Amino acid sequence: MKENLPALVARAAELCRDWRLPSVRAWKQRTGGLAIGYLPVYVPREVFHAQGALAVGLTGAGDDLEIIKGDAFYQSYICHLPRSTIELGLNGSLDCLDGIVFPATCDVIRNLSGVWRMQFPQKMSRYLDVPQNFEREMGGAFYRHELEDIAREVHERGGKQLEAETLRASIRAYNENRRLVRALFALRRNEPWKLPTAELYVVLRAGLVLPVEEHTQLLRDYRDLALLDAERRPMDQARVVLTGSFCEQPPLGLIKTLERAGCYIVDDDFVPVLRWLKGDVSEQGDPLANLVAAFLEDAIDSPVRYCGDGTKGQDLVRRVEESKAEGVLFCAPSFCDPALLDQPMAQAALDGRGIPWTSFKYAENTGQFQVIREQAGTFADSIKLWSEA
Amino acid sequence: MSVTTRKPPAEKSAKDDSQLRQKEMIARHYSRLARAPETGEKNVYTFVPGNLTELLRSFDLLPVLPEINALQSGMRGKSGDYIALAEKLGHSEDVCTYVKCDIGMLKSGNVGPTGERLPKPDLLLLSYTGCFTFMKWFELLKQEYDCPVVMLHVPYQADGRITESMRTYVSTQIRKKLIPALEQVSGRKYDEDRLKECLQxxxxAEEDLVWVLQSAKNRPSPIDAWxxxxxxxxxxxxxFRGTEEAVEYYRALRAEIAERVAQKLGxxxxxxxxxxxxxxxxxxxPPNWTSFRExxxxFAEEGAVVVASTxxxxxxxxxxGFRHDADRPIETMAEYCMGCYTNLDLQTRVGILERYVKEYAADGLLVNSVKSCNSFSAGQLAMLREVESRTxxxxxxxxSDLVDPRYFxxxxxxxxxxxxxxxxxxxxxGPA
Structure with a gap:
């Protein structure tokens, strides 16, 4: 018998909440495969999948764990994610991981790769430099070499040799997952009352720890159950796009707070690894070349991805327009360089189109939401009361 | 407090000859930039780490370094107002103050630290080396200036070495993206012989600079190495790298320091x-620039001398050992970019610090952690413990901070x- 909607959401929420990674431990016991952790924002999970390894997305410890040792590694003006990652490493929660990949997201995550190596020299610790030159001949060649090198290292640690046919099958599995994610985003854009973001978020985030096949099934079940729920009816809420939360994740309470304050979040950038590649990766021909091409030519606009043509912020405007949003919430972690340096450009683009916005910051362990609730509530009220629509 | 310095005759800060000379060089460069709209000289905004000054000079292009503008503004007491203006315009209090100082300066008329207006860039050369913020910085500038921008992505030395793939990646970008852009902006063809002369x-200059920095191994150290x-x-x-002026400056500096060594001067x-x-x-x-002398x-009042710095x-x-190698002009520039300090992994940085402490017979390591620079600062506490344990x-x-006076x-x-x-x-x- 299919589980009901509350049970499914509760299961997903538990997968997100439990930083001791019980589901990963269970998977390892069951399969004997390697588990490779990765930090935000993007790694090509298909490669690990094809090597029989489970890619495990790490997003810190949320608001559930008191950080003691991790704080001894970072100054007060550095974001929270690296502290909780170190804390989890030191308290043994990440022992089930056979390695961690640190993508080139920002200087903090880059340097976290070095701190990790110093602390855990016996584990695989790999920095994934992603190209900011998006031409196949240059950035593409470099990126391909990076992927081949990581695959070689995973193989040396006990993963399967990377083979074209298995990689193609992995791409198929992730394409299916991406299609469902896109469909859920489209559903939420159209009928946000049917897919509250606080729910969708945990269902998506469960994909960071589940094997892709299981996660795809979870997404399918969630969609079916949510659409069946006749109790869910539209309310007079302001439609907003939320942006800035692509790396360190906010506590779930913050997302609930925003919705309760009168916002329908109709688009967001939480857990972007699931949607980093906008469309399907080609399943024909050289699969590694296809992954590289997708990264170069079909990735989402993001503060961590170079935009050299002066059009910063235009993608956010497009998202607002496509989702028929009435405003934007800039919701970034404190001290997040990519998000906060990007913000003035994005805000200027919104101002140019007369799109209202408000901004606030959080940390993954923020525990008080009253101020944010008032701010978001006022913002939503002002949209509903004063907008031209 | 123990006084261990001999006061200069005048009230103002003491400076040795080389300091005065470099000050003149920098001032002359700013004047030249200010006159560029009249003289028609073209300029390229770029960054200190991974700067390709020889290549720019070989096209008769003048470099403009926004970090240098910011630190000079900091030393001249101007950065606080520039930062305040940038924050008023929506830039977060959490982010790099070099960026905010630069944006504030730009919005205040782009008057450089010497009081002369800086020219608009003819090209933005984003040498993306060792600092994520650089990318955002030039995205911001691109919104302000209608000029081309070239991204030169320099991979991080995560494993403490340069691989063939990394070298090829950077070299190809220089050949296929950067040089054509420089030809376009300058109206000159790429002249490899000219570039080689610059690299020689x-x-x-690098040889003499290294000699000067290593002179701090003497007791007393003739220089403060920070x-x-x-x-x-x-x-x-x-x-100035690649210019005759730089060669002369470093030759003279070396002679000046050699004299100090001979006289056993601090x-x-x-x-x-x-x-x-x-x-x-x-x-x-990095040091703090807003209260640099203070x-x-x-340090000086305590008789503390910095004998090596990162x-x-x-x-x-x-x-x-790295020197620009004129026989491999493109590859050597690629290797130079990848070898800049903040592009090195933490293990390598720890190794460098360990060597410095040991080879320069230092009494200890001091970390000045600056709020603005995650590239430097994130991980410094772990590095500190590791160096302590190894040495x-x-x-x-x-x-402190780079140029925000509020954080000093x-x-x-x-x-x-x-x-x-x-x-x-x-x-x-021994034990107390």
Missing amino acids: RSAQ FGAVYYVGPIFSA PVTPDGLLTEEKYRLVVEG FWRM YTKVGGTYDF GRPAGFIE SAANIKNRLESFLQMIAQKRG
């Missing part, structure tokens, strides 16, 4: 000659510095 001059050395690296980090500090070297320190991180005095390697790490010598930690707490820094020096003294005397 670079290697000469406060004093920021003047020494000024020409090679900013606009460094010249803002209050004059340091007469007694009590502590030899290695420093990790900061230096805190900040003086952000524009190029030369003391482990058995104490490490201290102070915090003199009393706090002085307290921490004095405690650190007391700890060294106690260690020398």
Whole structure:
């Protein structure tokens, strides 16, 4: 018998909440495969999948764990994610991981790769430099070499040799997952009352720890159950796009707070690894070349991805327009360089189109939401009361 | 407080000849930039780490370094207002103050630190080396200026080495993206022979610079390798690498320091000659620029001399053998970019600090952690413990910022510095 909607959401929420990674431990016991952790924002999970390894997305410890040792590694003006990652490493929660990949997201995550190596020299610790030159001949060649090198290292640690046919099958599995994610985003854009973001978020985030096949099934079940729920009816809420939360994740309470304050979040950038590649990766021909091409030519606009043509912020405007949003919430972690340096450009683009916005910051362990609730509530009220629509 | 300096005759800060000379060079460069709209000279905005000055000069293009503008503004007391303006315009209080200082300066008319207006860029060369913020910085500038921008992505040395793939990636970008853009902007064809001449001059200057920095192995050290050395690296980090002026400057500097070594003189500090070297320190991180002299005095008053620093390697790490190699012009530039200090992984940085502490016979390591620079700062506490454990010598930690005067707490820094020096003294005397 299919589980009901509350049970499914509760299961997903538990997968997100439990930083001791019980589901990963269970998977390892069951399969004997390697588990490779990765930090935000993007790694090509298909490669690990094809090597029989489970890619495990790490997003810190949320608001559930008191950080003691991790704080001894970072100054007060550095974001929270690296502290909780170190804390989890030191308290043994990440022992089930056979390695961690640190993508080139920002200087903090880059340097976290070095701190990790110093602390855990016996584990695989790999920095994934992603190209900011998006031409196949240059950035593409470099990126391909990076992927081949990581695959070689995973193989040396006990993963399967990377083979074209298995990689193609992995791409198929992730394409299916991406299609469902896109469909859920489209559903939420159209009928946000049917897919509250606080729910969708945990269902998506469960994909960071589940094997892709299981996660795809979870997404399918969630969609079916949510659409069946006749109790869910539209309310007079302001439609907003939320942006800035692509790396360190906010506590779930913050997302609930925003919705309760009168916002329908109709688009967001939480857990972007699931949607980093906008469309399907080609399943024909050289699969590694296809992954590289997708990264170069079909990735989402993001503060961590170079935009050299002066059009910063235009993608956010497009998202607002496509989702028929009435405003934007800039919701970034404190001290997040990519998000906060990007913000003035994005805000200027919104101002140019007369799109209202408000901004606030959080940390993954923020525990008080009253101020944010008032701010978001006022913002939503002002949209509903004063907008031209 | 113990006074270990010999006061200069005048009230103003003491400077040695090389300091005055480099000051003139920098001022001349700013004047030349200010006159560029009339003279028709073209300029390229780029960054200190991974700067390709020889290549720009070979096209007769003038480099403009926004970090240098920011630090000069900081030293001249202008950065606070620029930062406040940028924050008023929506830039977060959490982010790099070099960026905000630059944006504030731009919005205030782009008047450079010497009081002359800087020209608009003819090209933005985003040498993306060792600092994520650089990318955002030039995205911001691109919104302000209608000029082309070239991204030169320089991979990080995560494993402490340069692979063939990394070298090829950077070299190909230089050949296929950067050089055509420079040809377009300058109206000149790429002249490899001219570039090679520049690179030969670079290697000469680098040789003399290394000799100067390594002179700190002497007792007493004739230089302060952090406060004093920021003047020494000024020409090679900013606009002069590859020029005859730089070759002459470093030759003269070497002679000046050789003379100090022969006379067993200590460094010249803002209050004059340091007469007694009590502590030899290695420093990790950039200095604070807004209270630079006050900061230096805190060290000088205690007889603390910095004998090696990592900040003086952000524009190029030369003391482990790298020299620009004119026989491999493109590849050598690629390797230079990848070898800049903040592009090195933490293990390598720890190794460098360990070597410095040991080879320069330092009493300890001091980290100046700056709020603005995650590239430097994130991970410094782990590095500090590792260096301490490898060398058995104490490490201290102070915090400030690059150019935000709000983050320079003199009393706090002085307290921490004095405690650190007391700890060294106690260690020398055995257990208390």
